[in-house]
Amino acid sequence: MSDFLILAFVILGAGLIAVPIASRLGLGSVLGYLIAGIAISPLLRFLNVDVIALQHFAEFGVVMMLFLIGLELEPSLLWKLRTKLLGLGGGQVLVTTILITIISVLLGEPFKIALAIGLVLALSSTAIVLQTLNERGLNRTEGGQSSFSVLLFQDIAVIPMLALMPLLAVPELQDVANHAAAGHGADAAADHGGGDHGTSGGISMVSDMGGIEATLVTIAAIVAVIFCGNFLTRPLFQFVAAAKLRELFTATALFIVIATALLMMVVGLSPALGAFMAGVVLATSEYRHEMESNIDPFRGLLLGLFFITVGAGIDFVLLMNDTLRVILLAIGLITIKGMVLFGLATVFKLAESDRWLFTLGLAQAGEFGFVLLSFGVANAILPQALADELLLVVTLTMLFTPAMFVLYSRVIAPMLQAVSDKPDDTIEEKQKVIIVGRGRVGGIVERMLKSASYDPVVIDHNSDHLDVLRRFGVHVYFGDATRPGLLHAAGVEEATLLVVAIDGKQQITQLVDYAVRTYPNLHVIARAVDRDHVYELWARGCRDIIRETYDSSLRMGRSAFEAMGISREAADEMTEAFNEMDRKAMIEVADSYDVDVPAHQNEKYISRVREMQGHWEAELRDRISKILDDKELEGA
Numbered sequence: 001m002s003d004f005l006i007l008a009f010v011i012l013g014a015g016l017i018a019v020p021i022a023s024r025l026g027l028g029s030v031l032g033y034l035i036a037g038i039a040i041s042p043l044l045r046f047l048n049v050d051v052i053a054l055q056h057f058a059e060f061g062v063v064m065m066l067f068l069i070g071l072e073l074e075p076s077l078l079w080k081l082r083t084k085l086l087g088l089g090g091g092q093v094l095v096t097t098i099l100i101t102i103i104s105v106l107l108g109e110p111f112k113i114a115l116a117i118g119l120v121l122a123l124s125s126t127a128i129v130l131q132t133l134n135e136r137g138l139n140r141t142e143g144g145q146s147s148f149s150v151l152l153f154q155d156i157a158v159i160p161m162l163a164l165m166p167l168l169a170v171p172e173l174q175d176v177a178n179h180a181a182a183g184h185g186a187d188a189a190a191d192h193g194g195g196d197h198g199t200s201g202g203i204s205m206v207s208d209m210g211g212i213e214a215t216l217v218t219i220a221a222i223v224a225v226i227f228c229g230n231f232l233t234r235p236l237f238q239f240v241a242a243a244k245l246r247e248l249f250t251a252t253a254l255f256i257v258i259a260t261a262l263l264m265m266v267v268g269l270s271p272a273l274g275a276f277m278a279g280v281v282l283a284t285s286e287y288r289h290e291m292e293s294n295i296d297p298f299r300g301l302l303l304g305l306f307f308i309t310v311g312a313g314i315d316f317v318l319l320m321n322d323t324l325r326v327i328l329l330a331i332g333l334i335t336i337k338g339m340v341l342f343g344l345a346t347v348f349k350l351a352e353s354d355r356w357l358f359t360l361g362l363a364q365a366g367e368f369g370f371v372l373l374s375f376g377v378a379n380a381i382l383p384q385a386l387a388d389e390l391l392l393v394v395t396l397t398m399l400f401t402p403a404m405f406v407l408y409s410r411v412i413a414p415m416l417q418a419v420s421d422k423p424d425d426t427i428e429e430k431q432k433v434i435i436v437g438r439g440r441v442g443g444i445v446e447r448m449l450k451s452a453s454y455d456p457v458v459i460d461h462n463s464d465h466l467d468v469l470r471r472f473g474v475h476v477y478f479g480d481a482t483r484p485g486l487l488h489a490a491g492v493e494e495a496t497l498l499v500v501a502i503d504g505k506q507q508i509t510q511l512v513d514y515a516v517r518t519y520p521n522l523h524v525i526a527r528a529v530d531r532d533h534v535y536e537l538w539a540r541g542c543r544d545i546i547r548e549t550y551d552s553s554l555r556m557g558r559s560a561f562e563a564m565g566i567s568r569e570a571a572d573e574m575t576e577a578f579n580e581m582d583r584k585a586m587i588e589v590a591d592s593y594d595v596d597v598p599a600h601q602n603e604k605y606i607s608r609v610r611e612m613q614g615h616w617e618a619e620l621r622d623r624i625s626k627i628l629d630d631k632e633l634e635g636a
Contacts, residue, residue, distance in 0.1 A: 007049060014040045015304055029135060030128050031402035033304050037311020044312050055309035059367060060261075061302025062127050063275045064295055066155070067257050069130065069148070070279020071288050081149050088146055088344055089153020092362070095340045096122040103336070112168040116381050119161050120373055120390060121333055125366035126151045126272070127303055128401050133361070136409060143354030146345070147361050155273050158368050162268075162375065169380040205266045214268065221267040225260055225274065229281030237287045250294040256282075257295065306367070314395050318388060326389065330396040334404075338363040353416045360404040360412075364397035430491035431457045435499040436481040436511065438469065441527055441548060442501030456499075457490050482511045484518075492519060500526040505533055509540065516541040534586060535593035554579055570631040577623045585616050 014036035022032030044051060097118040104114035129147055133139040139148070205217055233256065240252045257275055264274025282288060319326055338359050345355040373391055376382035382390075433449060433456035435442050442458065449456050460469075461480045469476050479486045481502070492498065498515055500508055512526045517540075525544045528534045537545050554575050561571035592608040599605060 003047075006047065007044075010040055010043060010047075011036075011305065011308055015308060019304070029304070030132055030307055033307030034311040034399050034402070037308035038314060039311075040308075041312040041314065041316070051309050051313050055306060055313060055370070058302050058306035058309055059127075060271075061299055061304075061306050062367065063261050063272045064257055064299035065127065065130060065303060066272045066276035067260075067279040068292055068295060068299060070276040070281075071283050071292055081145070081152075084146050084149035084348070085153050088348060089150045089157075091344050091347075092150050092337075092340060093122045093154060093157050095344075096337055099336055099340065100333075110170070112170060113382060113386070116165060116168050116372075116376050117386075117390065119165065120369045120376070121337075121365050121394070123154045123158070123366040123368045123372075124151060124337075124362040125364055125398050125401065126155060127306060127367055128364070128398055129361050131303060132402060132405050136405065138357060141354055141357065142350055143345075143357030143361070146348070146350060146354065146358050150358075150362055152276070154366070154368070155276070158273075158371070161372060165372065165376060165381055166379050171380070205268075218267045218269060221263050221269070222277070225263065225278055226281055229278055229285075233282060233285060233287070237290075249290060253291045253294040254298065256291075310367075310395055310398055313391075314399075315388065315392050318392055322389075326392050326396065329389075329393045330400065333365060333393060334363045334397055334400065353413060356412045356416070357408055360408050361401075363404065364401045365394040366398070369394040429457060430494060431455055432494075432496040433457070433499070434459070434481075434487070434490050434492060434495050434497070435501060436460075437500070437502035437527075438474070438476050439501065439503065442499065445499055445501060459486065459490060461502075482507050482514075484514060487515070492522065495522060498522055498524045500524065502527070505529045505536075509533070509536055512537050512542050513540040531586075532599055535590055535599075536595050538590050539593065539595050566628070567631060570627055573627045574624050577627065578620065581616060581620045581623070585612065588612060 015033060018036035018039065019029050019032035022035065023029055041051075097115070099118075100121050101111075101114045101118035104117045105111060109117065129151060130139070133144045133147065138144045209217065237249070237252060240248050256278065260274045260278040261271035264277075265271045282291065285291075341359040341362055342355060345358045350358060370391065373382065373387045373394070377384055377387045431454075433454055435446055435449075435456045435458045438446065438458050438460040439462075442460070446456055446458055458474075458476045459479050459481045460476050461478065477490075481487055481490075492515070498519075500511055500515075502508060502511070508526060508529070512524055515522060515524050523544065524542050525546065526537050526542050528537055528545050528547045530547065534545050534547060557578065558571045558575040561574055562568060566574070589605065589608045589612065592602070592605040593599070594602050594605065597605075
């Protein structure tokens with residue numbers, strides 16, 4: 001018990017220190033976890049901790065992550081990704097494997113070993129890439145969706161790779177493989193769905209079956225997952241919900257993930273792939289959000305532990321003995337994969353910004369490389385010394401990945417002004433109203449203005465979205481309105497109103513700042529992402545600012561009042577009272593806000609808020625009480 005508590009104390013403490021620092025520096029949580037693992041690696045060795053075994057346990061976080069991703073993808077959306085899944089994913093794995101195999105042969109490796117190296121290094125890190133994309137809000141971009149398609153194909157490709165690799169066995173390495181099978185190498189392979197392909201200790205239903213029987217059993221398992229997901233999970237959750245114990249609901253959600261992963265593993269499939277498939281089946285379930293909220297904390301903790309073990313697993317002795325060679329191999333691998341990825345992104349016509357995100361995000365090796373390397377040693381495919389070196393190369397490329405995302409977000413993305421190579425449209429009309437951004441917000445504003453016989457000039461820079469709108473007869477100009485030239489072409493000098501409804505906090509602020517400074521007589525209505533963004537826009541001189549979720553939140557609060565038995569008329573007055581007080585409060589403290597200092601570090605702003613908070617709350621309570629009392633008297 002004491003050993004477990006010490007280990008938990010060390011790991012959690014390292015994460016609590018390193019991750020907030022890395023996040024504050026804009027490096028992301030993944031790099032923070034990796035640094036934490038590197039920092040505690042000497043202590044873990046002193047405590048005789050089996051980092052590899054700990055890593056195998058933590059990799060269940062990847063299984064949970066893919067289950068949660070599946071919950072967000074309905075089968076129809078997954079079908080839409082089929083071209084990228086097969087084209088980008090299949091192309092990346094095939095071309096990368098061929099290139100690395102050729103290079104390995106040129107470096108003196110036998111063909112079978114070279115091919116095994118190519119298969120191992122063709123994979124990328126699902127855990128690091130998806131976690132970082134989600135953190136940075138890039139998972140919904142074209143580059144993020146394309147990255148996900150490649151990662152999903154790679155997870156599927158692990159299955160035939162595990163089936164193919166035993167055919168690459170080298171007789172001379174058999175003695176080494178027998179020795180490795182007695183250690184953790186065989187366990188690693190078995191734990192990751194390798195079945196009994198020459199290893200011991202795994203649970204497999206198909207290891208002794210012929211090809212046809214194994215295929216039928218695998219198909220039956222997939223059908224079982226689909227059937228249970230569609231017809232059995234609902235009554236199961238209803239049965240559990242009757243107990244009214246939240247912990248049972250959490251246990252049920254974990255049971256579904258574990259049961260699906262276990263079923264896939266015993267039929268020779270990837271547990272992560274099985275969990276993803278279960279998530280897709282349950283994507284339309286009314287219990288989807290409940291499952292997400294229950295599983296997400298476990299997913300986050302296990303992924304954090306996995307990243308820490310990656311950092312702690314770096315063999316610094318081997319790295320110090322051959323530093324230059326290992327670093328050059330890691331850089332060479334990133335370069336080769338980057339060239340392949342950039343070429344595929346160009347062929348599939350990804351926009352320039354998405355092309356770079358796709359390339360830099362997937363250029364590393366992945367956690368399944370650990371699985372294949374252990375499997376390769378255990379099955380006489382790779383010599384132990386080469387596997388150790390490749391293990392270090394895989395780890396280093398994963399360690400470099402967060403830095404490449406930082407390079408993209410801080411250097412490359414700001415340099416790329418447009419998200420498409422398409423030239424701006426020529427704007428031939430001049431109107432009194434200009435709307436920048438024709439998405440969920442800008443579209444409603446445009447429709448409302450048109451209903452009052454105004455005909456605004458609408459500009460948007462998402463070419464794919466514009467193509468869809470134009471098919472429905474919506475007239476929109478393509479272009480990046482953050483460039484002054486386009487605003488000038490739209491006739492901003494003669495316009496009365498500019499509505500800024502684009503996505504992206506930085507882009508909104510940049511456009512508002514330019515418009516307010518350059519055209520002081522122009523009325524600017526700006527969409528704000530959050531409360532802090534309101535202050536930033538206020539500091540730029542904008543005085544008509546709409547928080548994008550504020551009005552819907554007020555409506556929800558009003559519905560909450562009504563649900564508590566308050567009349568609609570009183571709920572409306574109470575909501576308006578809150579609205580007036582909130583706006584008044586923001587204006588009163590706006591002068592204390594410093595756009596160059598985070599709100600939680602601005603002592604002047606914090607002091608002002610704390611000073612006024614009690615007064616605001618008391619005044620609001622008095623107004624609400626008066627409204628309720630008046631309505632009660634009217635009812636009497």
